[in-house]
Amino acid sequence: MTRVVVTCGSGGVGKTTTAAALALAFASRGERVAVLTIDPARRLADALSLKNVGNTAQRVPTPEGRLDAMMLDAKQTFDELVSRHSPSPEARDRILRNHYYRFVSERLPGVHEYMAMERLLSLCASDEYDAIVLDTPPARHALDFLAAPDKMAGLMDEGVMRWLVLPASAGGWRMIEMGSEVLAGVLKRMLGQRTIEDIAEFFAGFQSLWGGFRERSLATRELLRAPSTQFVLVTTPAPGSRAEALAFLEVLQRDELPFAGFILNRCADPPPDRVAWPTTDPDLRAAIEATLARRQRLVDAQEAVIADLLAHAPRGARAWRLPDSDTAVSSLEGLARLGRLVGV
Ligand SMILES: Nc1ncnc2c1ncn2[C@@H]1O[C@H](COP(=O)(O)OP(=O)(O)OP(=O)(O)O)[C@@H](O)[C@H]1O
Ligand SMILES: [Mg+2]
Numbered sequence: 001m002t003r004v005v006v007t008c009g010s011g012g013v014g015k016t017t018t019a020a021a022l023a024l025a026f027a028s029r030g031e032r033v034a035v036l037t038i039d040p041a042r043r044l045a046d047a048l049s050l051k052n053v054g055n056t057a058q059r060v061p062t063p064e065g066r067l068d069a070m071m072l073d074a075k076q077t078f079d080e081l082v083s084r085h086s087p088s089p090e091a092r093d094r095i096l097r098n099h100y101y102r103f104v105s106e107r108l109p110g111v112h113e114y115m116a117m118e119r120l121l122s123l124c125a126s127d128e129y130d131a132i133v134l135d136t137p138p139a140r141h142a143l144d145f146l147a148a149p150d151k152m153a154g155l156m157d158e159g160v161m162r163w164l165v166l167p168a169s170a171g172g173w174r175m176i177e178m179g180s181e182v183l184a185g186v187l188k189r190m191l192g193q194r195t196i197e198d199i200a201e202f203f204a205g206f207q208s209l210w211g212g213f214r215e216r217s218l219a220t221r222e223l224l225r226a227p228s229t230q231f232v233l234v235t236t237p238a239p240g241s242r243a244e245a246l247a248f249l250e251v252l253q254r255d256e257l258p259f260a261g262f263i264l265n266r267c268a269d270p271p272p273d274r275v276a277w278p279t280t281d282p283d284l285r286a287a288i289e290a291t292l293a294r295r296q297r298l299v300d301a302q303e304a305v306i307a308d309l310l311a312h313a314p315r316g317a318r319a320w321r322l323p324d325s326d327t328a329v330s331s332l333e334g335l336a337r338l339g340r341l342v343g344v
Contacts (some may be wrong), residue, residue, distance in 0.1 A: 011138035019135035025339025027065030261318030
């Protein structure tokens with residue numbers, strides 16, 4: 001079974017960096033690894049020293065194992081799903097050319113997150129990888145992302161049509177549902193004959209695909225909760241990050257997602273135990289001592305945050321401390337070393 005590790009957390013804490021680091025660490029153990037980012041930013045490509053990362057797998061040159069990096073393109077993923085599951089080439093083209101489909105696949109809220117789940121599922125099903133590392137966008141969106149499969153499954157049950165039409169015109173679909181010709185006439189004037197025909201054609205074309213979407217959204221729901229899946233919560237160990245990390249943890253627990261532990265990124269190193277005093281100058285000595293004491297207080301504050309996070313986490317949750325190190329994040333080997341500090 002393909003292992004899935006999801007890095008999540010607030011904005012800018014190091015999710016993408018640690019996702020790249022974990023992927024490199026797994027590859028260095030000889031595993032076949034994919035790292036998928038659903039954050040439409042260049043950061044993954046930069047971290048892995050690649051020119052570009054797109055929807056298709058891009059091989060990262062690693063001495064051992066195999067590492068493919070990819071960045072989700074929701075529209076392309078949706079198009080591929082339609083192509084794969086349409087009953088005929090004509091049916092496929094009717095959907096892909098449909099104006100309403102273009103709106104749905106490019107701009108409908110939640111589609112990006114949902115396509116990320118579809119992609120994750122198909123990567124797992126391909127059996128090409130031992131491990132998949134999923135890098136999520138900052139927290140606000142990550143919550144949508146966690147809810148996406150449930151939302152999608154629910155929509156299939158309720159009748160997805162009502163939902164899909166809502167962004168275009170709240171209440172619009174109800175009017176059509178009620179079958180009132182007068183109201184339909186008003187709508188036609190509001191939306192235009194073309195739009196209504198597009199919507200009707202879209203739903204007709206999609207009829208045979210809904211079942212598959214529903215099934216896969218349920219499968220993703222299971223996949224996210226499988227014993228082979230681990231969520232890691234990336235955070236800085238600063239007291240100011242505590243509340244946000246706890247809020248995130250609460251969401252993971254509420255949704256019963258398997259939580260492996262915290263990655264405490266950019267930890268300050270403790271001061272050295274012994275100092276080879278370079279000077280006997282009392283003022284300089286006092287200044288150095290004050291600096292060391294400040295560093296110790298910083299480390300103590302960090303450790304208090306970590307203890308507090310662990311106290312709120314389910315039993316067995318771990319805490320991995322990663323140093324703040326520009327040199328570690330600026331090379332593949334440095335990143336792999338960072339990733340090996342995390343025991344997932
Ligand atoms: N341990 C570290 N030491 C030094 N720099 C780091 C470390 N971890 C991350 N960084 C730097 O911090 C910045 C933010 O990291 P990253 O992009 O991974 O965060 P993110 O959580 O993915 O951000 P976003 O929420 O915007 O997606 C980057 O410039 C990265 O190089
Ligand atoms: Mg990121």
